[in-house]
Amino acid sequence: MIINPISNGIVIDHITAGKGMTLYTLLNLAQLDCSVAIIKNADSVKMGKKDIIKIDRVIDLNFDAVAYIDPDVTINIIRDGQLVKRKHLDIPERVEGVIRCTNPRCITSTEQELPHIFKLTDREKRIYRCIYCESKAKSKTLD
């Protein structure tokens, strides 16, 4: 499979196989008018299989959201055909507007405009809890 190299843009590499579409949706990449490529199940020496996203423009990425879904990705920033920055992400302490609290007793269930904010409470197990009701985030995917 041949995907043209990009001159100015972002490559999100080493995405855990199967999480590419989740990231695509989460980052609202469908809204962009530039080229965006998702490569699923690419061969990887390190990972066996991986997903890759190529965005043909340098955009403001929500790194916390990316790291929440898959903290092991590599972000490559390309300018004028050259790799100018390679970034590894830390697990975010707090994520806002990425996941929604599903506890029907939580204040967010009735007050629609409240931001859904989760904080990391167990780094080892990567457990996030709603700051309002302390319910555990259901999964690492979008609702």
Add this chain to the structure above:
Amino acid sequence: MKHLIDILDLSTEQIDGLIATANDIIAHPEQYREKCHGKKLATLFYEPSTRTRLSFEAAMYELGGQVLGFSEAQSSSASKGESVADTARIISCYADIIAMRHYKEGAPLVASLHATVPVINAGDGGHNHPTQTLADLLTIQKEKGRLHDLVIGFCGDLKFGRTVHSLLNAMSRYENVRFVLISPEELRIPEYLRQELEKNGISFRETQNLEESLPELDILYMTRVQQERFFNEADYIRLRDSYILTSDKLKNARADLSILHPLPRVNEISVQVDSDPRACYFKQALYGKFIRMALILCLLDIQ
């Protein structure tokens, strides 16, 4: 700005300070009668309450302050759809401190993020109830003379019982405290709390048997199975009579056991137990007023 949303907002040193102030109020009430002169407490109660609301109001009156507020959501702007954040902003214009009870978990936290005066969580759904915990801690301190080296049994609804969650968190910070968690399978403590206890290496045991557990307890904390926390009436009816404490069951308990209950009770403690010297729940309600007086003084920075 200081608020009290979660009991863990307070360090053990701050709790010691509040207990010391409460004890001083008990000893010298006349010295506190004008401390809050000219100050107003707003009690925003979106959910029915007798004890907590009246205890807050009595606390403020005994400090020489005044009280305004509402005691049900229907008599507030919430019935018109006003957000908690807007209510908090508005009430900040009229009062010096807010005590909020809400049926939704996290509502007082939202209020504290938008109010310009201190906010006290007076109970949020099945989540937290830190001022009840302060009352519990003052009671334990007065009855046992310490907050460490204790075996505490919690009995009844440990899933939705917010007083249980707050007291578990608070007591977990003291040395050599062990918990016996007595409940039906469906009303065990929430998973997040169990995880916290395990993570912090706190000693606890879960059981369904009250009578077997009684002899080892220094403190028995009874709770009501709360009808308002159930979506399903049939589940409530099935579980409400799970544990009823009677004089007969107490024969196996230690002579120095202290029985606590956040009240109101339904039938989980037989009225025969009220005359048992080990019953502390009515004193606990009285202590609740004194510790709330201490808290109001602390949050308003009044010496």
